[in-house]
Amino acid sequence: MKLGLLTVVTFLPALGAVALALVPRRLDQVQRLGALVVSLVTFAVSIPLWTGFDGDSAEVQFEELGRWMPSLGVSYHIGVDGISLLLVLLTTFLMPLALASAWHAIEDRTKEFVITMLLLETGMLGVFVSLDLFLFFVFWEAMLIPMYLIIGVWGGANRIYAAVKFVLYTMVGSALMLVAILALYYQHGAATGAYTFDVPTLARWVVPPGLGQNLMFLAFALAFAIKVPLFPFHTWLPDAHVEAPTAGSVILAGVLLKMGTYGFLRFCLPFFPDATYTFAPLIFALAVIGIVYGAWVSTVQPDLKKLVAYSSVSHLGFVMLGLFTLNQQGLVGGLIQMINHGLSTGALFLMVGMIYERRHTRLIADFGGLWKVVPAFSVLFLVVVLSSLGLPGLNGFVGEFLVLVGAFQVNGWLAAVATTGIIFAAVYLLWMYQRVVFGEVTHEENRRLTDLSPREWAVLVPVLLFIVWIGVYPAAFTGKTEATIAALLAQVESKASVALAR
C-alpha cells in the first residue's frame, strides 16, 4: 500500500507530537513554534484535498484501503466525500489558530500541552476520514483522552469536575454504540456471510426493520446526541466549555461537537433509514427545544464564556433540525451550519479568551465601554457576533436560511418556533455586545486594556475571511457537498422503501 495524501494529513500531527516529545521541555518556545509549524504544514497538505475534490461526484475520494485485521473483517479504509471534506478542512484550519491563541495563555507544561493538542488533531481527523466502523470507533474513543487532559490539566478552577463529567457522559454513549456496532456486524455477517466493518458495504445492506434496527439506531443516536449535544443531553457542555482553556474551547466547539452531527449523517441515516423515519419527529422536536432553550438560557448568563457555550446548544439545534428534515435543503444547510458554527463560535471563544487574558474576568458586568479603549477588538467582535446571529451577508445566515427552508417543508409550526431562535439569538448576542462594548467605561481597570496584538490579528483575520466568503459566495462550499447529500438522501429513501416493500 502506498502512502496516500489522506494518511499523511491524518497522521502528520501525531508524527509531529512524537518528534516534539524528543525535544527537551525547557525549550518551550521551540515546542510552541514546532507545534504551530506542524499544524500549519498539516493544513497546507490538506488544501489539495479541497482543490482536488470533485464536487460533482458523490463517490468517496482520496480513498485508501489497507489490510489490518483480515480475520475480523477490519481494514484500514479511509477516504473523504462531500460530508467529511469540509469537516477535515475545518479541523486542519482551526488547529493552528487554537495553538497560536494559546501562545501566552499556556505557560505551564507547554510540552505536554502541544503534544496533547497534536494527538487530538490526529484523533479528530481520524474520526472524519474513517470508512471502517472499527477504525472509526478507535479514533472516536482515543480522541477522548487528549480532550480530557486539556480540560483537566489546563482548565479553570472547576476543571476536574468538568473533565470527568465530559468523559463519563461520552463514554456511556459510546459504550452502547459499541454494542450496536457489534450487533450490526454480526447481523450483517449472518445475513450475507461477509463479516466486515466496512462502512460503505454496511451502508448498502438493508437492515431488517423492526425492534432490532430501532435499538441499534437509538444506541448510535445516544452516542452522537451526547456529543452534539442534543437537548436534554447537553449538561456536560457548559461545564466543559467554561473550564477548558481557550484553545480547548475552540476545538471543542469548532470540531468535537461536529463529530456528533457527522455521526448522524454518516452512520444513523444510511444504516438505519426506517428507524430514522420513525424517530425523526422526536429528534426534530428535541432540536427545536434545544434551539429555544439554549437561546433563553444564553440570555441570562452573566459569564461571557457560558453565554457562548449555551449559544452552541442553540446553534447545534439548528444543525440537528436541518439533518432531520431529511430533504436536500435541510441537509445541505445543516452541513454548512456545522462549518459556520465552527468558525463563528470558534472565533467567539478566541475573542473571549483574548479579553480574559487581559482582564482575568469573563463577567459581562465587569466590562462596558470597550469601544473607546480597544476599537479594533470591538469591530472584529461585532463582525463575529453578527455572523453568529445570522446576519445576511455573513456565513450564519446561509446555513440557518437553508435549514429553515427545509424545516418548513416538514412541519411549519415547529419550524416557526425554531425561527424564534434566530430572534432570541439577536437578543442575547446583541444585548451582550451592548453591555460589553457600548456605554461609558465603568471599571477603571478597563481603561488600560491594550488593543489586538499582531499575533491576535493573525489568528482572527483568517476566520473573518471565511466568515465573509461563506456569507457572500456559499456556492463554493455547498457545491462540494450537494452531490453527496443528494446521493445519501436517495440511498435512505430507496433503502426505506425496499424494507417497506418486504
Place this chain on the structure above:
Amino acid sequence: MTPDFPIPVVSFSVLLPALVVLGTGALVLVLDVLPPRDSKAHLGGVALAGALAALLATVWLWLRGGDGRAFRDMVLLDGYALFFDVVICYAAALILMLSMDYLGRTGGESGEYYALVLFATGGMMLMASAGDLIVVFLSLELMSLSLYVLAGLFKTRLSSGEASMKYFLLGAFATSFLLYGIALIYGVTGSTNLDRIAASAAAKGGDPLLLIGLALLLVGFGFKISSVPFHMWVPDVYEGAPTTITALIATGSKAAAFAALIRVLVVALRGAQPDWSALLWGVAALTMTVGNVVALAQSNLKRMLAYSSIAHVGYMLMGLVAGGAQGAGAVLFYLLAYTFTTIGAFGVIALCVRAGEEAVEVGDYAGLARRHPVLAATLALFLLSLIGIPPLAGFVAKFYVFGSAVRAGYVWLTVIAVLNSAIAAYYYLRVIVFMYMRDPEGERLAVAPSLAGGLALAIALFGIVLLGVIPAPFADLAQAAVAPLLR
C-alpha cells in the same frame, strides 16, 4: 489374574517447560545455602534465567509442533497449554525483574522467595496442561501453597501476615470444595480423565450428581479466579501481600485457574454447557458489577486494582458464557492483554515510595506527572488500557470478548458489560486526575531507581501497544490454541 496395568508412556519433553522452571527453583534453593550468603541478588538472576529458558523451551516446542500426551493422558501438551505457558512465563519473568530491586529495598530478599515464585509458576504451567482432574488438583495446590507463603513474605508486617493467613484459610476451604466436586464427578463417571468424563457423561445423560459436582468445581475455581461471590479474600490479600506477589496472584494464578477452568468445562463437561453457561451468565454480570461498584469507593490503589481485577474476571467469563472457539479464544486474548497491563500497573506501584513506605494511596500520586513525567505517562497508559481505550491492548481484548458475546446472542449481558466499562472509567481516571491535575501535599513521592524494573515496565508497555495496534496475529494464535479443545 494380573491387573491390566500398562507402564505409562514417560515423555519428559511434554513436561519440559514446567520441568525447567521447577528445576531452576530447586537450583535456587541449593544456591541459597552456598556463598555468598550476604547477598541474594544473584539468585534473582538465576530465577529469571530459568523463566526465560522455560519461555524458550515453550517457543521451541511450539515451533516443533505436534501435540504430546504423557502419563496416561494426565499431562497434555497442545497449543492451548503452550499459549498459557507463554503467558505465565512472561508474567513470571516480568515479576522476577520487578522483584529484584523491590525486595532489596523492602528487606524481603531471600532465596526462598525466588524458589517459591518458580514453584508457583511451575504449578501454574502444569494447570494449563492438565488432562486429568487429579493433575488439576495437584498443580493447583503446588501453585497455591507457594503463593500462601509468598503473600506473608513481609514477616514483620501485620497486613502481610493477615493476607497470608486469610488467603490460606479461605483457599484451603475453596480447594476442599474443588476436591469434593472432583470426587462426585469421579463417582458418576468413574474417571478423573477429562476425555473419559466427557464420554461417560455423554453416555449417561444429565445426572444430578454430575451437576452438583460441576457446581462444586465452579466454587473452587471461582475462588481462584476471584469471581463473585468468592472474591472476599481478594482486596485484603492484594493489599497485604508484597506488590510483586500481588501482581503474580492477579495475573499468573488467575491465568492458570482460567486455563484449567476452560479446559474442564469445555472438554469434560461440554454436555452440561447449557447449565454452566446459564450459571456463569449470572456470575459474570454479578462479578463485573460488584467489582466495579466497590472499586469506585477505594482510596488505596492496590485495593482499587484488586476490585478492578474482579471486574475484569467478569468480562472474561463473558467469553466462556458465549462459548465456542470464538468465546474461549477471546478469553485467552483477554488474559494475555490483561497480564501485561496488570503487571505494568502493579509494577509502577512497586517502584514508588513515599515517606519510606510503599506509595499505595491514590493521594500519594498527586503531582507525579510534574516530577516524573515518563513514569506517570506509563501508569496512565496502563490504566487507559484497563479502561479499554484504543489503541491499547485492553480495548481490543474487550472488543473480542464483547463481540463473541454479541455473536452468541448475549446482547443484554454485553450491555451490562459496556455500562460497567463506563463506570470503571471513573475510578481509573481518578488516578490520572491525581497524577496530572492535582498538586502534592506533604512528603514527596520518590521513585526507586531500578534498571530491571524499568525494563520490565518497558516490555509490558511495548506489549500493550503491540497488542493494541496489531492484535490480529495474537488473536489468531489464541483462536488456534483453543481449537484442539473443541474437536
